[in-house]
Amino acid sequence: MTAPPLLELEGLSRSFGGLVAVNQVSLQVQEGTITGLIGPNGAGKTTLFNLISGLTPPHAGRILWQGAAIGGLPPERVNRLGIARTFQNLRLFGPLSCLDNVLVGLHSADRSPLLAGLLNRPAFRRQQDQLRQRAHELLELLELDRLADQPADSLAYGHRRRLEIARALATGPRLLLLDEPAAGMNPAEKAALADLIERLRQRFNLTVLVIEHHVPLMMRLCDRLAVLNFGQRIAEGTPAEVRSDPLVIEAYLGSQA
Amino acid sequence: MSDLSLLVQMGLGALLALSVYLPLRCGQLSLATPGFYAIGGYVAALLSTRWPALAAAGAGGLYPLPALLLEMVLAVGLAVGLALLIGRPVLKLRGIYLAIATIALVEILRVVNLNAGWSGGAVGIFAIPQPFDGPGGYLVCTALLLALCCWFCARLEQTRLGRAMAAIREDELATRCMGVPTAQVALSAFVLSAAIAALTGVVAAHFLNTWNARQGGFDASITTLAFVVFGGSRTWLGPVLGGLVLTALPELLRPVGDLRLIVFGLVILVGPILAPQGLITPERLAALARAFPARAAGGNGVRR
Numbered sequence: 001m002t003a004p005p006l007l008e009l010e011g012l013s014r015s016f017g018g019l020v021a022v023n024q025v026s027l028q029v030q031e032g033t034i035t036g037l038i039g040p041n042g043a044g045k046t047t048l049f050n051l052i053s054g055l056t057p058p059h060a061g062r063i064l065w066q067g068a069a070i071g072g073l074p075p076e077r078v079n080r081l082g083i084a085r086t087f088q089n090l091r092l093f094g095p096l097s098c099l100d101n102v103l104v105g106l107h108s109a110d111r112s113p114l115l116a117g118l119l120n121r122p123a124f125r126r127q128q129d130q131l132r133q134r135a136h137e138l139l140e141l142l143e144l145d146r147l148a149d150q151p152a153d154s155l156a157y158g159h160r161r162r163l164e165i166a167r168a169l170a171t172g173p174r175l176l177l178l179d180e181p182a183a184g185m186n187p188a189e190k191a192a193l194a195d196l197i198e199r200l201r202q203r204f205n206l207t208v209l210v211i212e213h214h215v216p217l218m219m220r221l222c223d224r225l226a227v228l229n230f231g232q233r234i235a236e237g238t239p240a241e242v243r244s245d246p247l248v249i250e251a252y253l254g255s256q257a
Numbered sequence: 258m259s260d261l262s263l264l265v266q267m268g269l270g271a272l273l274a275l276s277v278y279l280p281l282r283c284g285q286l287s288l289a290t291p292g293f294y295a296i297g298g299y300v301a302a303l304l305s306t307r308w309p310a311l312a313a314a315g316a317g318g319l320y321p322l323p324a325l326l327l328e329m330v331l332a333v334g335l336a337v338g339l340a341l342l343i344g345r346p347v348l349k350l351r352g353i354y355l356a357i358a359t360i361a362l363v364e365i366l367r368v369v370n371l372n373a374g375w376s377g378g379a380v381g382i383f384a385i386p387q388p389f390d391g392p393g394g395y396l397v398c399t400a401l402l403l404a405l406c407c408w409f410c411a412r413l414e415q416t417r418l419g420r421a422m423a424a425i426r427e428d429e430l431a432t433r434c435m436g437v438p439t440a441q442v443a444l445s446a447f448v449l450s451a452a453i454a455a456l457t458g459v460v461a462a463h464f465l466n467t468w469n470a471r472q473g474g475f476d477a478s479i480t481t482l483a484f485v486v487f488g489g490s491r492t493w494l495g496p497v498l499g500g501l502v503l504t505a506l507p508e509l510l511r512p513v514g515d516l517r518l519i520v521f522g523l524v525i526l527v528g529p530i531l532a533p534q535g536l537i538t539p540e541r542l543a544a545l546a547r548a549f550p551a552r553a554a555g556g557n558g559v560r561r
Binding site: 053055074075076079080084085087091092093094095096100103104105107108110112114117118119120128167168170171 | 409412413415416417418420421423424427428430431432433434435436437438439491539540
């Protein structure tokens with residue numbers, strides 16, 4: 001028997017009032033893979049991310065992280081287990097500089113005691129220099145380094161999307177949840193982003209779960225694809241398998257009634 | 258009132274403004290500052306008037322400074338203890354609901370102080386011993402405290418706690434998703450706020466010479482909040498300026514007679530209209546630093 005998958009969802013459900021946003025969804029994410037989550041608007045993709053990252057507690061089902069149940073943990077605990085995310089509607093710390101945004105992501109890595117920081121001890125300064133160095137490396141990797149001192153809300157849209165990724169990476173995740181990272185980008189930027197995600201996976205040994213509407217991009221980028229429709233997982237497999245699945249074609253194009 | 262006394266009051270106002278600023282800095286609209294201020298005042302008033310052994314050691318009829326320090330330690334201890342006790346449940350509330358809960362705390366303390374036997378009731382406590390023989394001594398003491406609190410707030414902005422506070426103010430859920438235990442961070446800000454307010458209360462009780470339940474009521478909640486709104490709540494310099502200016506203004510306006518309350522009200526009204534973020538914002542400070550680069554050279558070290 002092989003090791004348990006990095007992340008496993010078992011019959012996960014969540015409803016809001018009468019609306020079942022996520023309905024009995026099961027999914028396995030193997031370590032080192034890029035798994036895509038696609039589906040029409042309102043299919044429950046972002047709700048699924050909120051369940052995994054601890055923002056919304058599930059009503060039924062289990063979330064297993066390396067075989068251990070983590071459903072119901074608060075988001076800060078989930079993050080420290082090694083799951084980081086970005087947000088579809090961009091939730092950066094607007095007036096803070098890009099560097100400070102990433103430094104907030106490095107919060108758990110900053111071990112210096114408060115008193116040492118207040119007194120500006122040499123050990124504190126050394127550690128802050130190291131953290132800044134790491135933050136700059138992450139910004140450089142996402143081609144944001146020259147904007148390090150700019151406030152986040154002064155950035156162009158595409159830069160903000162990349163800053164969200166830099167901030168999430170700063171928390172040192174093993175699993176990165178990307179919620180529509182290519183939204184609002186032109187085809188050239190989308191292609192560059194796909195290359196970037198692939199590079200990040202290799203550099204950090206990442207496992208990636210990504211929501212994206214642009215199907216050709218997902219076909220190219222992902223090892224596995226899962227399709228949600230009306231809160232249910234209607235297909236799962238390699239991109240080629242999913243593309244020819246009749247249920248998927250029906251969800252996207254409608255049935256020939 | 259002498260000029261020196263006014264300066265002392267301005268310093269005390271700035272200290273209270275810093276106490277309101279700390280929770281606000283991390284997005285918590287807490288109006289509990291006057292409650293902890295009252296606790297500090299009662300600790301000082303009760304210890305110095307009901308415990309003769311403390312005052313006995315003083316030279317030249319003055320209340321001894323070590324006893325004043327002891328009062329500060331006890332007052333901070335009591336305030337921090339209460340803040341830790343009520344902080345967890347109260348800080349689950351957000352925005353206006355947190356404001357209401359903290360106003361309730363201030364009111365509870367006021368009513369207890371008004372009716373309890375040990376607090377002197379409505380009459381209060383009189384003849385609080387003087388550790389200094391004039392306003393000059395109080396000015397030095399207040400200035401030292403204010404410098405200490407300013408230094409603390411300025412250094413805090415360079416630590417991970419300060420950064421986490423700024424992040425929570427912008428987006429608490431996103432901050433949690435970055436692995437930051439936001440409940441702990443907010444509680445830290447609340448506790449530090451309580452400590453500064455209690456310290457201020459100790460000095461104020463001696464300075465005013467009398468203490469009663471009218472010190473630190475709902476009015477003070479609103480006044481101290483106005484300090485921060487006027488000065489700006491995103492850097493420590495804002496509340497200090499707001500506290501200094503708005504405490505001085507009613508006194509400086511005495512020559513215009515009854516008009517002064519109207520002018521004071523107008524300043525509080527017009528300030529936020531012209532500068533919604535307060536007079537002092539990090540952006541304006543950065544612009545100033547660019548205009549005078551030489552003097553900012555030893556700045557915060559963010560620039561490489």
